[in-house]
Amino acid sequence: MSLDTVSTNRSHGGTQGVYRHASSATGTEMTFAVFVPDHAPGAKLPVLWYLSGLTCTHANVMEKGEYRSACAEHGIILIAPDTSPRGETVPDDAEGAWDFGLGAGFYVDATEAPFSTHYRMRSYIELELPALIAAHFPVDMARQGITGHSMGGHGALTIALRNPERFRSVSAFAPIVSPFNCPWGEKALTGYLGADRTAWASYDACALIANGARLPDLLVDQGEADSFLEAQLKTHLLRDACTVANQPATIRLQPGYDHSYYFISTFMAEHVRWHAERL
């Protein structure tokens, strides 16, 4: 499991790096970003995963997320993977839409041709990348948290709900809470997994909670002025699912905030602190 360093920049008392490797999960090269705060020699730091939303690469949150100050303060390593396999061999949406295919892997292992060859983001994030991170960075993998934005909030919630033993802390910014119940999710899961919805249940945070998955607690921030709230994000479905299932959850609606990194960056420091308290 070798790793190429694309770039490193000193920032906020740490090192912001970008790395590339040949992924066996996706059969492509994959790029990801890691911020490592300065630390004592030999120290192992807790890890916070940040999964990005539709159209994003590793770079969006790295440039606009404003996480480094808080991560340096709390001594947390932040990892930002890409959102899909990429490359000339990787099939995209038939019409080039931005909500499926490249930049829109939805953190699933696709079973439908032609996507099943490369679109294996679940295996990549759950299995391959953690092993690579553990081998190359000063991480304490017994202390992991996960967060994400929009499609990446869906990724964070579903990956944590399927692997509660791995994550001590879970949060999300404006997550897609139920792919079963929104156009983005229906399109993506139909395309990657087929029309039979029984295969979708492990990729829907509300369904996972309804089916018994549990986390110690979770934090969600959602902008009330988010133009995707009503049709796609439907935060109330998560609130209802948590209430019915007695899943502890702090779900906050933030007046005036939209879906952009202007929103994410505003609440990033609070989320990092929330994870730090649990890591």
Add this chain to the structure above:
Amino acid sequence: MSLDTVSTNRSHGGTQGVYRHASSATGTEMTFAVFVPDHAPGAKLPVLWYLSGLTCTHANVMEKGEYRSACAEHGIILIAPDTSPRGETVPDDAEGAWDFGLGAGFYVDATEAPFSTHYRMRSYIELELPALIAAHFPVDMARQGITGHSMGGHGALTIALRNPERFRSVSAFAPIVSPFNCPWGEKALTGYLGADRTAWASYDACALIANGARLPDLLVDQGEADSFLEAQLKTHLLRDACTVANQPATIRLQPGYDHSYYFISTFMAEHVRWHAERL
């Protein structure tokens, strides 16, 4: 003096806006960014100008500068202008280089053809834009500070040194301290002002200080790993000029930091606080 709103986003307890107007100084449309923290009705807030570096527009610092949290905390309005006139009628570097012409106005009023028609960034920043800002935003123009990065650090220092009565606080990130003494400066000032260097003296921070201009104090941060430090930025010339002239100055070299926004964003909160204490 009308103003079009390009966009507004709620962020960090304030409003990040982008605005466009027809500039009489440059004879073009100009775009700029303004962050306004929430404030009491009728309140007038102090202003911090941020002048950007080569190749930048208003957007770079807006996306990567990490100033909003600190500006909201201290109740400061931050204004980020563009770095040159733009448009089809605006001449660029003859070879399309990034260090002259578009994105490289150097905050001068050009006197050389064909640049003298539109490249009037000194008048734009010193005269036109302040009047526009005063007319449209809740600002207290008796409390202004100025900062900037690289070419914009040059702009901040020289504009403040020429207008000490206007600015209560001055700082810079990795500024070009002496266009007389670096290839970027020599190319730009020759192109905009002609080969006669007597016309350059009001656009060189070190020369202005040597010629008697004074500020109460100034703050400069410079990354030691900045690849432009030795050939272009030459921070030591500013240190020497300040020492010789008894100009109070806090000039800090930051080990490991480069010329990027990873550097700027690291020290942004400290600069905003430094300005807040003086505004």
